[in-house]
Amino acid sequence: MENKVTILPFDETLDVEPEESILQAVLRQGRYVKYGCKHGGCSTCRAEVVDGDYRLGDSTSFALSDADRNAGVVLLCSTFAESGHLVVDVSETMDDLTEEQYQAGQHIQEFAATVDRIDALTHDIRWLGLRLNEPETMPFVAGQYVEVGVPGMPDQWRSFSMANSPTESDRVDLIVKVLPGGCFSSVLDQRLSLGDQVQLRGPLGQFGVQLSHRPMIMIAGGSGMAPILGILRELVATGNRREVTFFYGARTAGDLFLVEELGQLARQHDWFTFIPALSDAGADGAAWEGETGLITEVLARHLPSTVGREAYLCGPPPMIDAAVEVLESSGCKPRHIHFDRFVPSG
Amino acid sequence: MVAPKLETVHEKSKRYDWGFDYAKPDPKFPSRYIIPPKGKDPFRVMMRGYAAMENEKDNRVYGALDSNVRYRNANLAEPRFMEAMKFAVPAFTDAEYQAVCGAGFLISSVKNQELRQGYAGQMLDEVRHAQLEINLRKYYLKNYHDPAGFDIGQIALGNHPIGTLARASFQPFNTGDPIEVAMCLGVVLETAYTNPLVVALPQVAMVNGDHAMPTTFLSIQSDESRHMANGYATLMACLESTENVPFLQESLERHFWHQHMSMDTLVGVVSEYYAVNRPWAYKDVWEEWVVDDFVGSYMNRLAPYGLKPPERLPDVARFVEDMHHSVAIALAAIWPLNFWRIDPMGPADYEWFENHYPGWTARYGGLWDAYREMSDPSSGRLLMQELPALPPFCQVCHVPCVMPRIDAPETRIFDHEGKRYAVCSEGCDWIFKLNPTIYTGCANWWERFDGMDLADVILALGYVRPDGKTLMGQPHLNADRMWTIDDIRALKYEIKDPLRV
Numbered sequence: 001m002e003n004k005v006t007i008l009p010f011d012e013t014l015d016v017e018p019e020e021s022i023l024q025a026v027l028r029q030g031r032y033v034k035y036g037c038k039h040g041g042c043s044t045c046r047a048e049v050v051d052g053d054y055r056l057g058d059s060t061s062f063a064l065s066d067a068d069r070n071a072g073v074v075l076l077c078s079t080f081a082e083s084g085h086l087v088v089d090v091s092e093t094m095d096d097l098t099e100e101q102y103q104a105g106q107h108i109q110e111f112a113a114t115v116d117r118i119d120a121l122t123h124d125i126r127w128l129g130l131r132l133n134e135p136e137t138m139p140f141v142a143g144q145y146v147e148v149g150v151p152g153m154p155d156q157w158r159s160f161s162m163a164n165s166p167t168e169s170d171r172v173d174l175i176v177k178v179l180p181g182g183c184f185s186s187v188l189d190q191r192l193s194l195g196d197q198v199q200l201r202g203p204l205g206q207f208g209v210q211l212s213h214r215p216m217i218m219i220a221g222g223s224g225m226a227p228i229l230g231i232l233r234e235l236v237a238t239g240n241r242r243e244v245t246f247f248y249g250a251r252t253a254g255d256l257f258l259v260e261e262l263g264q265l266a267r268q269h270d271w272f273t274f275i276p277a278l279s280d281a282g283a284d285g286a287a288w289e290g291e292t293g294l295i296t297e298v299l300a301r302h303l304p305s306t307v308g309r310e311a312y313l314c315g316p317p318p319m320i321d322a323a324v325e326v327l328e329s330s331g332c333k334p335r336h337i338h339f340d341r342f343v344p345s346g
Numbered sequence: 347m348v349a350p351k352l353e354t355v356h357e358k359s360k361r362y363d364w365g366f367d368y369a370k371p372d373p374k375f376p377s378r379y380i381i382p383p384k385g386k387d388p389f390r391v392m393m394r395g396y397a398a399m400e401n402e403k404d405n406r407v408y409g410a411l412d413s414n415v416r417y418r419n420a421n422l423a424e425p426r427f428m429e430a431m432k433f434a435v436p437a438f439t440d441a442e443y444q445a446v447c448g449a450g451f452l453i454s455s456v457k458n459q460e461l462r463q464g465y466a467g468q469m470l471d472e473v474r475h476a477q478l479e480i481n482l483r484k485y486y487l488k489n490y491h492d493p494a495g496f497d498i499g500q501i502a503l504g505n506h507p508i509g510t511l512a513r514a515s516f517q518p519f520n521t522g523d524p525i526e527v528a529m530c531l532g533v534v535l536e537t538a539y540t541n542p543l544v545v546a547l548p549q550v551a552m553v554n555g556d557h558a559m560p561t562t563f564l565s566i567q568s569d570e571s572r573h574m575a576n577g578y579a580t581l582m583a584c585l586e587s588t589e590n591v592p593f594l595q596e597s598l599e600r601h602f603w604h605q606h607m608s609m610d611t612l613v614g615v616v617s618e619y620y621a622v623n624r625p626w627a628y629k630d631v632w633e634e635w636v637v638d639d640f641v642g643s644y645m646n647r648l649a650p651y652g653l654k655p656p657e658r659l660p661d662v663a664r665f666v667e668d669m670h671h672s673v674a675i676a677l678a679a680i681w682p683l684n685f686w687r688i689d690p691m692g693p694a695d696y697e698w699f700e701n702h703y704p705g706w707t708a709r710y711g712g713l714w715d716a717y718r719e720m721s722d723p724s725s726g727r728l729l730m731q732e733l734p735a736l737p738p739f740c741q742v743c744h745v746p747c748v749m750p751r752i753d754a755p756e757t758r759i760f761d762h763e764g765k766r767y768a769v770c771s772e773g774c775d776w777i778f779k780l781n782p783t784i785y786t787g788c789a790n791w792w793e794r795f796d797g798m799d800l801a802d803v804i805l806a807l808g809y810v811r812p813d814g815k816t817l818m819g820q821p822h823l824n825a826d827r828m829w830t831i832d833d834i835r836a837l838k839y840e841i842k843d844p845l846r847v
Contacts (some may be wrong), residue, residue, distance in 0.1 A: 044575075211655045
């Protein structure tokens with residue numbers, strides 16, 4: 001049976017995986033509570049249990065007094081939900097934790113925007129540019145996404161990651177894969193034109209670059225290019241010096257796009273390497289002198305060891321699953337692999 | 347009686363504070379930062395609740411020490427590890443003592459009642475920690491079979507060529523600009539480094555059979571959340587003024603580099619070279635707590651206020667791979683100048699190091715072979731004699747200038763106002779030049795003893811056992827075949843200051 005935890009006073013219920021501490025569950029799902037050592041030692045992540053059964057790890061001997069234990073005070077890093085639904089309250093124990101901090105910067109709002117660019121990047125990939133009208137700006141973190149209301153279809157929303165840098169906070173640029181018969185795809189290819197209004201809500205998602213010194217591997221396929229492009233543009237804008245190697249996988253040369261822009265970026269910045277690869281080169285008759293094979297094979301050829309690197313993956317779930325396996329087996333630590341699965345929805 | 351709410355108590359306590367409208371007071375410790383008069387109380391505990399809580403924690407530690415005595419745990423633990431406690435515990439105590447003074451410094455210079463409440467609590471905590479550590483040392487002294495060194499630990503550390511890194515590292519808790527004090531103590535040392543120090547090291551103690559140290563240090567760690575909160579509250583209060591941001595950034599860069607040099611050296615050396623059983627490789631612990639938690643999480647939340655992660659992080663990462671290996675062998679090379687014993691590394695150690703730090707054997711294996719071969723007095727040789735020159739000590743962080751690798755040091759030697767100095771790295775060079783007056787007053791260790799016979803240096807330091815002849819430091823853990831002052835005198839080894847012009 002799946003466990004759940006409700007965090008008061010924010011009144012949000014989150015899933016808890018088996019053998020996962022409440023703190024891990026909170027952090028995994030993109031929320032923030034105060035914590036320090038994560039080992040039951042420092043007493044930072046104190047909370048009161050309001051309801052439900054739990055088990056406490058045995059490392060809390062000094063961090064919780066008998067009076068604490070009797071009053072149901074726990075350390076979230078060492079608390080495990082048992083049988084069902086646990087309710088914890090941090091309002092007394094972390095009384096200066098604000099809702100904004102808990103939500104970790106997620107200010108989800110609705111926006112009205114105007115279409116100002118529609119370009120066919122390939123036969124099935126479109127660039128959709130939207131200027132924000134009301135509110136006029138959306139602060140977001142590179143790697144996040146928005147939901148776009150399907151025009152003419154109430155309550156139908158589709159998710160797309162921002163391909164622009166957060167420094168351009170007055171607009172969002174999206175990369176959309178057109179699926180035959182998909183409702184957003186049909187609207188985009190047949191009805192939507194420059195000047196049309198669309199509804200947005202966001203920003204959403206936790207995908208984004210972690211601050212560290214580690215070289216980064218980026219892997220994308222299809223429209224998974226979008227958040228990586230947004231991140232790259234942000235890295236350029238903030239004077240990045242960390243090494244970035246970007247593997248982009250497509251089927252044929254005709255499925256590639258923005259190769260020129262990324263190639264130029266690589267020529268301008270010695271920290272950046274761009275490696276496009278085709279899994280079915282020549283199938284469309286076009287010449288190709290670059291890398292060939294599945295993107296995971298290309299990754300393994302270029303980086304036999306990924307020890308000490310961080311990875312950022314975006315694209316179809318099978319590509320992500322395969323890439324995670326290759327990364328872990330070549331030494332990348334699981335906690336340094338970040339991904340955003342792009343599930344197709346027309 | 348119902349306990350009044352914390353806010354009510356605060357409002358009341360502030361009636362005992364006042365502003366000066368008839369004269370402008372000169373600040374006791376001036377600050378270049380703009381400090382807002384109001385803040386949030388980071389301590390969040392009232393004194394009566396606090397005292398009861400700490401009393402309970404103390405009782406448990408002393409109870410546990412008693413049971414350790416009955417189980418004779420001090421002699422069941424790995425002697426290799428126990429020897430490290432001879433210098434590590436006094437180093438911790440230096441930190442606690444400077445933190446006591448630092449909290450007092452902050453109380454008298456930061457005019458913000460909420461923050462002062464936090465500093466006041468921290469001062470009491472730090473006194474408790476110093477007492478716990480001194481009692482732990484007393485327990486070792488009385489119960490460990492080879493107590494030589496535990497008896498003079500605090501003085502000995504202050505005289506030791508590398509032990510002075512503790513003073514260099516912790517003096518900034520108690521000098522300079524008050525906000526720099528909070529940055530060094532509450533933000534860098536306590537938030538970034540207490541986890542490696544006070545959570546990771548007890549894990550090493552446990553797997554090496556010492557149960558007294560973890561009990562003491564986990565009791566200490568349970569107070570650290572409030573200290574991290576003090577650092578955070580002070581930092582957030584200062585971030586309210588954008589004028590403070592460049593100063594805060596500079597302060598972060600300075601203290602992050604300096605604490606890295608000393609704390610990564612201390613924890614890396616103890617956890618890998620003074621352990622028979624190693625629960626992890628130190629670089630992995632550092633990656634998790636310093637990079638993922640301090641930089642990736644804590645610093646990430648400060649980014650919107652304009653504070654950036656330390657720019658030398660890539661260099662720190664590069665140093666963490668190697669520097670503790672270099673310092674460990676440097677300590678072994680100068681073993682007659684130590685007040686503890688160093689067990690030579692053996693085949694199982696070589697294998698572990700090669701597995702966790704590929705290339706280790708080629709780089710350090712030969713030096714450890716030589717150390718082991720010279721461990722008997724009959725060898726008539728010391729590893730320090732075989733070195734082309736003694737390494738100078740860094741004028742900023744006091745580690746030997748063998749960083750990050752003993753075979754490829756990044757030492758910088760320069761003249762400043764007619765005197766020659768050495769620093770271990772670009773980072774310490776930058777810190778020195780930021781404010782040379784802080785660092786020029788301290789004599790280089792070798793300079794103090796230049797021209798003296800090694801035997802006389804050892805006697806001057808007081809690093810001999812009660813028989814007046816046998817050295818405290820020994821290059822092995824055997825009960826017999828110990829080196830005496832006569833063995834050293836027979837070598838006719840004269841200390842030469844490598845910086846002498």
